[in-house]
Amino acid sequence: MDLKSNHTVPVLTDQSTLGVHNSLLPYSPRGAAFSSNLLLTIPRKKTGVLDDIRSSSWLDAMKSSSPPHKKINKDIHNEFASADVDLAYRTWLLKYPSALTSFEQITNFAKGKRIALFLDYDGTLSPIVDDPDRALMSNDMRLAVKNVAKYFPTAIISGRSRDKVYEFVGLTELYYAGSHGMDIVGPVRESTYVDHPNSIRSTDKQGKEVILFQPASEFLPMIEEVFTSLVESTKDIEGAKVENNKFCVSVHYRNVDEKSWTTVAQRVHDVMKRYKRLRLTHGRKVLEVRPVINWDKGKAVLFLLESLGLSNRNDVLPIYVGDDKTDEDAFKVLRERKCGYGFLVTSAPKESNAYFSLRDPSEVMEFLKSLVMWKKSSAV
Numbered sequence: 576m577d578l579k580s581n582h583t584v585p586v587l588t589d590q591s592t593l594g595v596h597n598s599l600l601p602y603s604p605r606g607a608a609f610s611s612n613l614l615l616t617i618p619r620k621k622t623g624v625l626d627d628i629r630s631s632s633w634l635d636a637m638k639s640s641s642p643p644h645k646k647i648n649k650d651i652h653n654e655f656a657s658a659d660v661d662l663a664y665r666t667w668l669l670k671y672p673s674a675l676t677s678f679e680q681i682t683n684f685a686k687g688k689r690i691a692l693f694l695d696y697d698g699t700l701s702p703i704v705d706d707p708d709r710a711l712m713s714n715d716m717r718l719a720v721k722n723v724a725k726y727f728p729t730a731i732i733s734g735r736s737r738d739k740v741y742e743f744v745g746l747t748e749l750y751y752a753g754s755h756g757m758d759i760v761g762p763v764r765e766s767t768y769v770d771h772p773n774s775i776r777s778t779d780k781q782g783k784e785v786i787l788f789q790p791a792s793e794f795l796p797m798i799e800e801v802f803t804s805l806v807e808s809t810k811d812i813e814g815a816k817v818e819n820n821k822f823c824v825s826v827h828y829r830n831v832d833e834k835s836w837t838t839v840a841q842r843v844h845d846v847m848k849r850y851k852r853l854r855l856t857h858g859r860k861v862l863e864v865r866p867v868i869n870w871d872k873g874k875a876v877l878f879l880l881e882s883l884g885l886s887n888r889n890d891v892l893p894i895y896v897g898d899d900k901t902d903e904d905a906f907k908v909l910r911e912r913k914c915g916y917g918f919l920v921t922s923a924p925k926e927s928n929a930y931f932s933l934r935d936p937s938e939v940m941e942f943l944k945s946l947v948m949w950k951k952s953s954a955v
C-alpha cells in the first residue's frame with residue numbers, strides 16, 4: 576500500500592505522543608512513547624474560530640459540510656450531471672478504495688492479528704437525518720455490531736454525549752466514548768490513566784471494573800453556561816437546534832434556511848467571543864463548540880487501545896470507521912503511527928487521512944457482517 580502524502584486535513588491538535596505499536600504496516604516505523612502532557616492547551620489563533628464570520632471560507636465550510644440528499648430527477652441534464660458525479664466518485668475510489676472490494680487485501684493483512692474496531696455513530700452506524708433526536712440505528716445494524724463485538728473488541732466513539740449514544744446503541748458488550756472522546760469508559764486492565772486526576776475507577780452495569788476518563792471535566796460548568804447562552808441566542812432562528820453533548824455543544828443548522836446561515840454563524844461567534852477556552856469545529860451541517868484541550872477522537876482510540884491491552888503490539892490491527900471531520904483525528908493517528916486503517920464513510924469524494932472508504936451505513940453493515948463471516952470461517 577502506498578503512503579499518500581498529499582492529504583490536507585483540518586486537524587487542530589499537535590503530534591500525538593501516546594504509545595501504539597507502529598511496525599504493523601509495510602512502511603517505516605516511528606518511535607512511540609507515552610506522554611504525561613495530555614492536556615496541553617492549543618493557542619487560540621489555531622482553533623479555527625474566524626473573526627469575520629462573513630468571510631467566504633466560513634460560509635463555504637458551512638455549505639460544504641454535508642452532501643445534499645440525493646434527489647431523484649428524470650431531467651436529461653441531471654442525468655449527465657449524475658453521470659459526472661459517478662465518474663468523480665469512481666476516480667476518487669482509486670485513491671480511497673472501497674473496503675468491500677478490498678476486503679481480501681484487508682483480511683490478508685489482518686491474518687494472525689487481532690482486529691480492534693472503532694466506530695463513529697452518526698453517518699456511520701445511522702444514516703444522517705434532519706432531526707438529531709431521531710437518528711436511530713436499525714435493528715439489523717445493531718445485530719451486525721453486536722455480532723462483530725463477539726469476535727473483536729469494539730468501541731463507539733461519538734460526538735454525542737456518552738449517555739445519548741449508549742441510549743441509541745444499547746449494547747452492553749461495547750466500549751463507549753462520547754463528546755468526541757472526552758468522556759470514555761474503558762477496561763482498567765492495562766491503563767496508565769488509572770492514577771490520572773481526570774480518571775475515576777468505577778464498576779459498570781455488569782459489575783465489571785472500569786475506568787471513566789474525562790479529560791475536560793473542569794469545563795463542565797462552562798459548557799452548561801455556553802449551552803444556555805446558545806439556546807437563548809438562536810431561539811428566534813427557525814430550524815436552529817442546540818444540543819448539549821456534555822463536554823461539547825452542537826449548533827445544528829441543517830433545518831435552517833440557507834439565507835439565515837450567516838445569522839447562525841454570527842450568533843455563535845458572538846457567544847464564543849466570551850469564552851477564550853472554547854473552540855469551534857465544523858461537522859455535518861453543525862457547528863461544534865468544544866474545550867481547547869489536547870484531546871480528540873484520535874487520542875480516544877489510543878486510550879482505548881491501551882486500556883484494552885492492545886497498545887504497542889504488532890499483532891493488533893485497529894480499524895476506525897467514520898464519516899466526519901472529527902473522525903479525521905483518528906484516521907490521522909492510525910496513519911501517522913502506521914498501525915491501522917481508517918475507513919471514510921462518504922458518498923461524495925473528499926480528501927481524507929483514511930485509507931479505505933465505504934459509501935454509506937449500509938456498506939458499513941455489509942463490511943461488519945463480512946468480517947464476522949471471515950472470522951468464523953478462518954476459525955475452523
Ligand SMILES: O=P(O)(O)OC[C@H]1O[C@H](O[C@H]2O[C@H](CO)[C@@H](O)[C@H](O)[C@H]2O)[C@H](O)[C@@H](O)[C@@H]1O
Nearest residue numbers: 696697703704705707710733734825829859861
Ligand atoms: O461523532 P458522531 O457520532 O458522528 O456525531 C457527530 C454529530 O452527530 C449528530 O449530528 C449529525 O447527525 C444528525 C442526525 O443524523 C444530523 O441531523 C446532523 O445534521 C449531523 O451533524 C449529533 O446530533 C451531533 O451532536 C454530533 O456532534
